[in-house]
Amino acid sequence: MSAVKGINFLPPIVTTNEALQLYQKVAEIKSLIGKLNAELEHSVVNSQLIQMLTLSESVQSTRIEGTQVTFADMIEEATKKNKSDEVTEVENYMNALSEGIELIHGGNPISTRLIQNLHKILMGKNTRGTIANAGEYRKIQNFIGPTNRIEDASYIPIGANEISSYMTNLEYFINSMAHPSFQKNPNSDSVLLDENSDILIKTAIMHAQFESIHPFLDGNGRMGRILIVLNTMQDGLINKPVFFVSDELEKERIRYYNLLNGIRGSSPDWFSWINFFLDACNRMAKSMLDKLDGITSLASLGLQKISKDSSIINHVWLTTFRKPFVTVKEISDHLDVSVSTSRKALNQLVDLDLIDVDKSKKKNKLYVNYDLLRLL
Incomplete structure (x- = not known):
């Protein structure tokens, strides 16, 4: 099978019926997120919980890339001077995520500059892959596949000379700003998922498009998952930085990669990808509510026992x-x-x-x- 090549500019187009199905799911997820926001405001372990969930997200996101490090490994090695490379890689992810959260809280928009700065942190010391160009967009062709031969590639991204224009297209889309590259004319049975679409749908689109541009030589997957958290915060979907979907994506890693590849090439299937991403968000929100309820109850019961x-x-x-x-x-x-x-x-x-x-x-x-x- 020949490799899929390149991607289209945003925004994508889906059928009217597909758009209706997606927005029905969005309504359910937003109801769950509303409950999550309320619970986080009143939890006795608010800040402590967020720190632990951030660590858990960092572990799961790097596990998608093939690391074997666990949550317990991270806790146990936290105070060690000589840490394993995999633990350091997770720490780099957590540092980049934390810096991104600080920047968003400070009013900085998601931009090329922000992405490159966070990538430099992400690809810090003892990280697998090419770190010489940390924070810089690639200047050569790269590809995704099972071997180191481009002939075996499943996907060949856009050329290095096109990255700037595609990242500009993405940056304007993320920040709900119109751009000349957005010009598309859907037919009467289609819907344009433009820069004013719901934040959950936009986040799904943003993540897939960033992964497909593949602007860096390494670290694109981890950087793209950091952007999920930052985008939901920037648009005010959730009050605390806990929109962590990596655990759900890691559970269905093969499907995750297959559907990402499906939005590429000349005939992208955006509906299947967005539908999958929303289902992952739904499961994540339910899981987060269960965790928060259990952890808050544990803390309260302990305080009662201490009396x-x-x-x-x-x-x-x-x-x-x-x-x-x-x-x-x-x-x-x-x-x-x-x-x-x-x-x-x-x-x-x-x-x-x-x-x-x-x-x-x-x-x-x-x-x-x-x-x-x-x-x-």
Whole structure:
């Protein structure tokens, strides 16, 4: 089978019936996201939860690219000086995502400059792939396929000389601004999914188009999934940076890649891709609500069990939701309390069966909130 080549400019066109089906799904997802926004505002573990979910997203997004690192690996290696390359790669992803969130919160739009700056962080030290051109669009032809031979490619992206015009087209689309390249004339039975379409549909389109432009030599998949989070924040879909779809995409990796390839070439199937992406968003929102409910209940039950209104032990308990694997010194440093106070509070939590401790060690004992890890 010959490789699919290139892509069309945005915006895409679907049939009227397909558009109706997509918008029906959008309505259901937005109802779930409304509940998620409300729950996040009132959760007792708001900031701690977001930090853990950001880590989980970073793990899942890099796993799509073939890493074997797990969530537990990341927690366990967090304080080590010499970390594995895969753990460092996940940390690079998390740093790029965190920087992007800060920039969006600061009012910066999603732009070529922002994307290139985040890519430079993403492709930092000890990252697989070509890092010499981190933050720079490719200057040569690349391809996607099972081998290193272009003859075996399943997809050959646009030429390097076309990247600028395609990224401009995408940038205007993302930021809901009209552009001369948008000119298309759908027939009476078709709908143009233009720059004013619903944010969920636009995010699906943006991600697929970015992946298909494939502007960098490496890191396009991870960068494209970071953009999903940033785009939903920029348009105000969700109040907190928790729109993490990578877990759902990773579960159906083959379908994910097949449908991405389907929007490429001269006869793109945008409906199948957007429909798949919306289903992933629906499952993600439901899963996030279940996690948040379980984690909030766990935190509240723990506080009830402790039954001390203003004791330091309450703060130590909630800190384990930010860092489920923790030492006495880490608690001491984080809460600015003495080592003895930190140790006493952690041991009290162990006595209450809220956390566990590695009893085989005499020094630098590790305390673990396994109930939280199970929920995550």
